[in-house]
Amino acid sequence: MKTRSLGHSPSEKERVSKYVARSHASSGLSKNIFSRTTMRLGSPMGGLLYSRELSCSQVQLRRGFASDSGLPPHQEIGMPSLSPTMTEGNIARWLKKEGDKVTPGEVLCEVETDKATVEMECMEEGYLAKILKGDGSKEIKVGEIIAITVEEEEDIAKFKDYSPSSAGTGAPAAKESAAPPPKEEPVQQPVSSPEPKTTKPASPPSGDRIFASPLARKLAEDNNVPLSSIKGTGPDGHIVKADIEDYLASRGKEASAPTSKTKDAKLASLDYVDIPHSQIRKVTASRLLFSKQTIPHYYLTVDTCVDKLMDLRSQLNSLQEASGGKRISVNDLVIKAAALALRKVPQCNSSWTDDYIRQYNNVNINVAVQTDNGLYVPVIRDADKKGLSSIADEVKHLAQKAKENSLKPEDYEGGTFTVSNLGGPFGIKQFCAIINPPQAGILAVGSAEKRVVPGSGPEQFKFASFMSVTLSCDHRVIDGAIGAEWLKAFKGYIENPESMLL
16 A cells, blocks of 8 residues: 555556565565554553653555455555563554544554553554554454554455465464473373382182181171272281271372362352453553562651641631642642652662662652552652642542543653552551652652650640551661661651741
8 A cells, every 4th residue: 555646646557566576576565564553542541651752663564465365455554563661552543434534643442451442543544444443442463453444435345254374373373283292291290100009919819709817807797898899918918907907098189189179169169250451551560560579678766746837728728718729638648758868868769770770850659549440640740849739639639531541641640659559548547658660769648647755744745646657668778877868857747747838
């Protein structure tokens, strides 16, 4: 398929000769072209991903030519590789339907990668003849054929029953061929198991008479064991006591077998539902596993008195309501305090590389947001420079976009520190969060609770509200004293919140 220039329409003879010439030149009848992609819907958990630009992707195309099968010139479009780590993808939805005309730059479909949902654009003019992987198709290998395009509209009907050749699905075929060999192993094992029994001297005596020692006969009678079913291993095939004991032992194993089957039956009768992995959960699982396996975590916990913070929040919300603004939450104040503490202790606003520690000048706070689809971490950029009202508006707006699964890459990429709050929404007193790579720290915020505080006198006391926070640190970047210094700065802002307004 080619993109024609305006005012020029090549003849059928010219087009066929060009195809034949290209066929002889390429021999394999396949080529790769680059298709520009644009990030659109945000499905991965922002901060839990390395920031990578996906400005272009390698789309697999296989050029087909008229042959004995009667198929006209066509193009097989393969699942593109849209990120460096992508091995398979899902089709979110097709924006073009079969029979539609497509032109360069038009979006064909939305592809869910391991990082985000990406728009795949058409690079050549033609018609979408056949969609082989429809909306919602899952786990499509990179290079696997997803659609067919043709140059002429009258050729569309010829691909109604089209199915791709086995050559287009090379990877799955290799897996199938590799599957049979393991089946050979269990065939050989049963042959070796009877061998120990052949070492026993087992030559039964001739005739109908069964020879057994008196002790063996007594043991057999006591346990109702028929001697005719026993193979003797004594001299001249006589049955001895050991033969009866072996038989009783083997009968015990057989009796225990039904119980194990009963247990298996009970397990099989369990009622359960298998929930397929969403793309974001796959990414979350891999990133968190990577974090716990490669980052040396340690944890620092401190209690902060939030009485003054709650008073300031009440005053600010009164002003917000009067002016028609959105209410400020405790989490908004926590984000602001964390950002200012990072500006004061910039060593915690860093990330580890094998050659150096990168210390960021921007303070971008990722905020953990739980949704039905999984965990998202949208980012508040330059949080240290923004007012509380601005932070409150951004957090609410991004949280809503996360719940609607409409975050864009710029909404979650580029964070330098993360805040996770399970205290306010869920009442969790204290917890330890997993670091969001490549960042070096994450703050876990618990709930506030009233406690009795001793007064100056022997029988004097008062009540105060305290909130527990735990800082998870990457020990390669943040030493214990540095982490403690950051928590001291954070606690200072929380317990004296007016200083955040200066």
